[in-house]
Amino acid sequence: MNSDIGINMLAEIGVAERARRIRRTSLRMVHQARMGHPGGDLSCADILAVLYFHVLRLRPDAPGDPARDRFVLSKGHASAALYATLAERGFFPAADLDTYMRPLSRLNGHPDRNKVPGVEANTGPLGHGLPIAVGMATAAKLDSASWRTFVLTGDGELQEGSNWEAAMAAAHLGLANLTVIVDRNRLQQGDRTEKTIALEPLADRWRTFGWGVVEVDGHDVEALAQVLGSLPARAGRPTCVIASTNKGRGVSFIEDRVEWHHRVPTDEELEAALVELEGEE
Amino acid sequence: MSAADCRVAFAETLIALAEQDRRIVAVVNDSVGSSNLKEFKRRFPDRLINVGIAEQNLVGVSAGLASAGKIPFTCGASCFITGRALEQIKADVAYSSHNVKLCGMSSGMAYGELGPTHHSIEDLAWTRAIANMTVIVPADPIETAAVMRAAAAADGPFFLRISRMPVPTVTAGVRPFEIGRAVTLRAGRDVTLVAAGVTVGRALEAAALLASDGVDAAVVNLSTVRPIDRDAIVDAARRGPIVTVEEHTIHGGLGSAVAEVVVTTHPVRMRLLGVPGVFAPTGSSEFLLDHFGITSAGIRSAALELLR
Numbered sequence: 334m335n336s337d338i339g340i341n342m343l344a345e346i347g348v349a350e351r352a353r354r355i356r357r358t359s360l361r362m363v364h365q366a367r368m369g370h371p372g373g374d375l376s377c378a379d380i381l382a383v384l385y386f387h388v389l390r391l392r393p394d395a396p397g398d399p400a401r402d403r404f405v406l407s408k409g410h411a412s413a414a415l416y417a418t419l420a421e422r423g424f425f426p427a428a429d430l431d432t433y434m435r436p437l438s439r440l441n442g443h444p445d446r447n448k449v450p451g452v453e454a455n456t457g458p459l460g461h462g463l464p465i466a467v468g469m470a471t472a473a474k475l476d477s478a479s480w481r482t483f484v485l486t487g488d489g490e491l492q493e494g495s496n497w498e499a500a501m502a503a504a505h506l507g508l509a510n511l512t513v514i515v516d517r518n519r520l521q522q523g524d525r526t527e528k529t530i531a532l533e534p535l536a537d538r539w540r541t542f543g544w545g546v547v548e549v550d551g552h553d554v555e556a557l558a559q560v561l562g563s564l565p566a567r568a569g570r571p572t573c574v575i576a577s578t579n580k581g582r583g584v585s586f587i588e589d590r591v592e593w594h595h596r597v598p599t600d601e602e603l604e605a606a607l608v609e610l611e612g613e614e
Numbered sequence: 615m616s617a618a619d620c621r622v623a624f625a626e627t628l629i630a631l632a633e634q635d636r637r638i639v640a641v642v643n644d645s646v647g648s649s650n651l652k653e654f655k656r657r658f659p660d661r662l663i664n665v666g667i668a669e670q671n672l673v674g675v676s677a678g679l680a681s682a683g684k685i686p687f688t689c690g691a692s693c694f695i696t697g698r699a700l701e702q703i704k705a706d707v708a709y710s711s712h713n714v715k716l717c718g719m720s721s722g723m724a725y726g727e728l729g730p731t732h733h734s735i736e737d738l739a740w741t742r743a744i745a746n747m748t749v750i751v752p753a754d755p756i757e758t759a760a761v762m763r764a765a766a767a768a769d770g771p772f773f774l775r776i777s778r779m780p781v782p783t784v785t786a787g788v789r790p791f792e793i794g795r796a797v798t799l800r801a802g803r804d805v806t807l808v809a810a811g812v813t814v815g816r817a818l819e820a821a822a823l824l825a826s827d828g829v830d831a832a833v834v835n836l837s838t839v840r841p842i843d844r845d846a847i848v849d850a851a852r853r854g855p856i857v858t859v860e861e862h863t864i865h866g867g868l869g870s871a872v873a874e875v876v877v878t879t880h881p882v883r884m885r886l887l888g889v890p891g892v893f894a895p896t897g898s899s900e901f902l903l904d905h906f907g908i909t910s911a912g913i914r915s916a917a918l919e920l921l922r
Contacts, residue, residue, distance in 0.1 A: 399683065446681075447711050453681065455710040458701055464671045465706055468678020468686075471663060475639070475684070482678075495702075498668035502675065505666075 348554045352382035354421060356583050357610045358430060359413035364603045366413075366434040368442065372580040372593040374414035376518040376551070377485060380576055381418040383557040384483060384514075393423040396450040402480050403469045405454045407462020408487035408516060409443040410595075416440050416449070424451035460493025462486060463513060467499045470511035470571075481564070485514045489521025492530050497542070503571040504543025511571040512564055513544075516551065518580035522594045539573040551576025584609050617780030621719065623755035624776050625650040627762040628687055632658055638766065639663060639679060641688040643672045649689035649719050669694050673702035673716070680712040685766060691725075692718025692734035692775060700740055707771045708746045715765045716741075720778040721751075722812060722861035723889075726899040735889050739866025741773040742840040748793060749840040751775040751811040751868075754783045757837060760791035768793060775811060777861075779899050782815040785835065794838045796846035802832030805857065805917045806850035810836045810868055813859040813887075813908060820913035831917060839868055844875050851880040855920040857887060859913055861903065864888040885916040 355378040363369030385391070389402045406415050413433060420427040432438035439448035443457030454465045466484035473480055486496065503511055517535070519526050526532050539546045545567025549560045557576065566572040580594075581587030584606040587598075598606060632638040632654065639661045640654055646664065655662040663679070665671050669690060676686040688695070695718050696703065707714045718737050725732035742749045748770060752758040758776065765772045789797050799814070800821050809817035814835050821831040832853065834846060850856055856876065858869035869886030876882060887908055894902050903909060907916075 403682075445709075454677075455705055458705055460670070461674055461702065461706055464674025464702070465678040465681070467671065468675035468680070469682050470678075471675065472679045472682030472684050475660060476682075495668075495670035495674065498665070498671035499674065502665045502668065502671055506663075 348382050348386045348558070351386045351421060352379045352554065353610060355382055355414055355417045357607060358417035358421070360584070360598065360603065360606055360610070362413040362417065362430055362433040364598050365431065367597050368434055369413050369597065370410040370595050371598065372520065372587060373408060373411040373487065373516070375582045375584065375587060376578040376580045377408070377411055377516045378414055378582070379552045379554055380485060380514055380516065380557060381414055383554050383561060385418050385422045387558050388561045389483065390480070391422070393451065396424060400478070400480050403453050403466070403482045405456065405462040405466045405482070405484040406444060407456055407459070407484050408490055409456030412440070412442060412444050415444055415452070419449070419451040422451070425449070459487065459490040460495035463496050463499040466511060466513070467503045467508065470503070470508040471506060473510055474506070474508065481510045481512070483512050483514065485516060487521070488515055488517045488519065488532060489526050489529065491515065491532055500539065500542045500544065507569050508571045509565040509569050512561070512574060513571070514574045514576055516578050517575050518578040520580045520589065520591050520594065524591060536575055543570060544573045545570045546573045546575065548575045548577065551578035552582055617782050618755050619778055619780055620752060620755055620758040620776055621650040621778055623758040624717070624762065625654060627759040629654050629657055631762065631766045632661060635685065635766065637683060637685045639684050639686050641665065641672060641676045641679065641686045643667055643669055643690040643694065645690045645719065648691060649717070651689065669698035670702050673699040674706050676714045677702070677706035677710060677712040680714045685713055685715070687715045687717055689717040689719055691732065692721035692737050693732055696734065696737040696740050703741065704744050708744045711746060712771060713769050715772045715774060717774045717776055719776050721775040722777060722779070723894060723899045723902045724778045726902060727896055729896065730893040733894055735861070735863045737775060738839055738860070738862050738868060739870070742871060743866070746771055747840060748772045748838070750793070750838050752837055753811055753814040753835055754781050754785055756783060757785045757791050761837065764791060764793050777812050779812045781812050784814045784818060791837065794841045794843055796834050796836045796838070796843035798832060799835050800831070800833040802830040803853060804830045805855050805921060806832040806834055806853060807857050807859060807913060807917065808834045808836050808850065808868070808872055809859040810839060812861050816908065816910050817859050817913055819910035820917065823910055823914045824917055827914070827918065829917060829921060836868060836872070839871055842871050842875060844879070847872055847875040848879045851876050851882045855883045857885045857913060857916045857920065859908060860888040861908060862888050863891055865891050883920050885920055887912060887916055
């Protein structure tokens with residue numbers, strides 16, 4: 334739908350640069366809070382940047398606009414990445430990010446829609462985002478409204494059965510206005526997904542549930558923009574975008590290492606990470 | 615007194631509300647028949663959303679519908695909607711502050727012989743423990759209709775406990791239902807019987823028996839279990855001892871809710887009638903209420919013991 338807009342033409346600051354900033358900011362937030370989920374923050378930064386700076390029709394000055402596209406972060410533990418994205422997009426001042434997980438901060442470890450402008454769902458327990466998104470998409474369809482619903486899930490999260498209840502319902506209800514993006518970084522809290530409870534053949538599973546399925550490099554912002562600009566992938570059906578990602582993407586010593594699910598960088602590690610994430614600042 | 619199934623009033627009121635307000639939708643887990651929604655489906659086919667036998671999705675979808683401005687009345691057997699989807703009720707509905715009306719149908723021991731898997735004698739304990747929930751147990755068809763209207767008009771998460779057991783009309787001519795306000799159905803000076811839902815009729819019968827014993831028993835219909843009417847309970851405690859009567863485990867339900875107020879304001883002796891922390895044996899719903907002493911005779915003896 335937006336595919337006629339060249340992705341780096343959208344604004345002075347390109348989407349890839351937005352993703353780099355989201356990575357730096359979220360890592361700083363985790364370091365400062367001494368708590369968080371840096372691996373998952375870094376793995377979804379490009380997806381969030383493409384969504385918030387290219388795909389989603391939103392008005393940060395009117396976060397409750399009924400006509401807005403909805404985005405649900407089902408992997409709510411990637412809250413630092415979400416808050417960094419929302420601040421970058423202008424939903425609230427970037428200075429607020431310093432309060433991440435501090436006492437009485439509105440920036441809780443998992444997002445709260447009643448406190449944070451731009452947050453659509455109170456996620457945290459896994460397997461909740463997709464059912465909520467199915468409800469949102471159903472409401473839009475009932476109203477013949479043109480707004481769309483996007484939900485980002487982790488991959489390990491797909492072990493929760495509630496996702497498959499929702500997947501069945503979305504296909505049956507013909508929710509072509511619904512897109513799930515799977516952050517397929519192949520790691521979960523304890524181990525690799527395929528060593529825990531295997532998800533493959535993941536694309537086939539979504540296909541047999543009646544969804545249109547696209548596989549894409551989840552760090553290639555041009556490719557993501559192309560896919561998310563050509564929805565639905567299959568007429569009359571909800572779309573599943575399996576975004577192949579790398580947990581901890583952008584920082585060599587965090588990448589693809591299971592312990593960084595919720596490890597906190599030391600001062601030296603943060604410094605080294607920010608050097609790796611340096612750009613045109 | 616003739617007895618009626620509250621689901622009839624439930625369905626009629628939901629249709630009337632849906633006619634007036636396009637935002638109202640029904641969401642079901644294949645429970646179109648057991649929630650008595652066939653006529654709703656015929657009238658509003660697009661507004662009856664059946665997610666199939668999938669309660670986690672049922673509640674999550676309802677939260678999503680509410681976030682987009684719909685007013686979902688989400689209906690399923692109370693044992694499944696609460697037990698199976700409690701985390702969704704907590705996170706997606708209550709914590710998220712979504713305007714979802716969860717309707718736990720055929721609650722308590724209404725499923726009788728189907729057994730403890732289908733009994734819902736923990737639902738009040740579970741739902742009233744969750745912040746931001748309003749929990750209501752209507753006593754008869756008149757109150758069921760009033761509760762539905764009040765819930766539709768109020769913005770916020772509700773749990774409505776709707777029985778299928780035939781109940782007598784007990785709220786005709788009394789002060790109309792208001793959220794959070796207990797109603798005294800019978801004044802009395804010696805002891806107060808506090809009940810909700812299917813136990814209200816039995817409490818009124820017990821009060822009549824007690825009158826023949828020379829005991830003047832008040833009967834309070836505590837249909838809103840959360841937020842509780844503290845003033846009504848303190849008033850009752852000032853009068854004398856209290857017997858609570860619930861079709862629910864006595865651990866964490868209506869009796870516990872009353873006791874929490876009593877012990878922190880005006881401690882008096884209490885008896886908590888209900889299911890005493892066991893799984894029920896095989897039997898009809900009526901049989902099981904009798905078996906556990908949730909009867910006019912059982913309530914009468916509890917009151918007399920307290921006054922002895």
